[in-house]
Amino acid sequence: xxxxxxxxxxxxxxxxxxxxxxxGHDNRQTRHEQGTSQLHETIQAGGAVARGTDEQLGxxxxxxxxxxxxxxxxxxxxxxxxxxxxxxNK
Numbered sequence: 001x002x003x004x005x006x007x008x009x010x011x012x013x014x015x016x017x018x019x020x021x022x023x024g025h026d027n028r029q030t031r032h033e034q035g036t037s038q039l040h041e042t043i044q045a046g047g048a049v050a051r052g053t054d055e056q057l058g059x060x061x062x063x064x065x066x067x068x069x070x071x072x073x074x075x076x077x078x079x080x081x082x083x084x085x086x087x088x089n090k
C-alpha cells in the first residue's frame with residue numbers, strides 16, 4: 001500500500017512538472033504569436049508609408065516633367081522670336 005501511495009505521489013509530481021512545462025510552452029507560444037502579430041503590423045504600416053511616399057514622388061516627378069516641358073516651350077518661343085528679329089534686321 002505504501003508503495004502504491006509513493007508511486008501515486010510520484011506520478012502526481014511528474015504530472016505537475018509536465019503541466020508546468022506545458023504552461024511555459026503555452027506562454028512562450030503566446031509571446032511568439034504576439035511578437036509575430038506586432039511584426040506583421042509594423043511591416044504593413046511601413047508598406048503603407050512606402051506606398052504613400054511612392055505616390056507622392058510619382059506626382060512630384062509628373063509635376064516637374066510638366067514644368068520642364070513648359071519651360072522648353074517658352075525657350076523655343078523666345079529663340080524663334082530672336083531668330084525672326086535677326087532675319088528682319090539682315
